[in-house]
Amino acid sequence: MRSGMRWLLAGSLLLNLLLLGFGGTVAWRLRxxxxxxxxxxxxxxxxxQDxxxxxxxxLQARPxxxxxxxxxxxxHLAVDTALRAEPFDPAALQTALTSWRLATDAFLASFEAPLLRGAGAxxxxxxxxxxxxGDKQARRAARGVGP
Structure with a gap:
């Protein structure tokens, strides 16, 4: 019986560690x-050092x-709002989509300065x-697998 209890305890500990890891990952992504x-x-x-x-x-560019x-x-919320609007307004959706594209471009551009600064060192x-x-992501995209 002691052996069975040890396996049960080990299994419980492993399950708790997995749940803790999953919860930590979710919390980190949300933050x-x-x-x-x-x-x-x-x-x-x-x-x-790299x-x-x-x-x-x-870290310097994070704000x-x-x-x-x-x-x-x-x-993106503005796009959702335009899609849900009644009556539907195609011009409002076009405006929201353009704003979303520009905002997405600005978000991606916010990584350029730290990448240039860091990569040089x-x-x-x-x-x-x-x-x-980047090579790995390109291969995945070529196979049609996520981003």
Missing amino acids: HGAVGLVEGAMIRPLHG KRIMRQAF EARAAQARMRAA VSPQGRRGMAAL
Whole structure:
């Protein structure tokens, strides 16, 4: 019986760790949103000093990126509002879509300065690792698999 209790305890501990990891991931994504996802993707392939350099570059630009993300979300809500409007107004939807596209472009542009600043200080190996991330995403897109 003691052996069965040990397995039960180990299984319970494993389940709790999995739930804790899942909950932490969800909380992190809710807190950091798309900004955190982009930063995380760019930093993930790096190691040591390269990782610290890029993290610092993104940290300095985070207020601008978060503001751009808020504008992008607001523009997306305007698209949803235009789609739900009765009577439907195609001109209002076109205006909202244009605003959303511009806000999305501004959000993506908010990562240019930290990427330029950080990449200039990162090792050649680190830059190759960052470029490999883009290669991986391109291969996934070519297969029709998510972003």
